[in-house]
Amino acid sequence: TIAAGAGLGEGFAMPCDDDSLTQISHGLSVLMQRDTQRRILERIAERAGVDLRPAACWLLSQIGKSPGVPVSDFARRYGVDRERLARAQDDLERRGLISPATPAGHVLMLAGQEVNERLRIARRERMGELLADWSPEEHRQIAEILRRYASDVEGERLSVPRSAGSSRS
Known part of the structure; x- marks a missing residue:
């Protein structure tokens, strides 16, 4: 049982030594790198038997999660190059995977x-x-850790002033 007043980390048996925290931080940093994300999407597409570039796979997923959102909004929201997404959009439209703009x-x-x-x-x-x-x-523990981390990162991204965030496009 979890003692009353125990910290969230103790309740979820989260690693607390510096080495584990460093490894987790490094792993998450690697996963957030665009090159890593691209390779992951390439492997997933290959596994699924889908002949799409990573940007098109990503955009297809985003449109599936948020139908009706303009592609330019995805570019701005996630700091993705607009030209890359425009090419992905054209590819998805040409293949009949998404509705015309x-x-x-x-x-x-x-x-x-x-x-x-x-x-x-x-x-x-x-x-x-x-x-x-x-x-x-x-599984539940890592899901909770990743949910909290993603929520924290999302909060930081949303708190960046628009002028500061727009320079990444």
């Missing part, structure tokens, strides 16, 4: 929904392989 943004076409689902399944299967020897409790 409108002022209201895009939605996934039926073929896009199917491809997006194949990518989602490939991501989930790969994650399952990586965590196969972890217990369900460890």
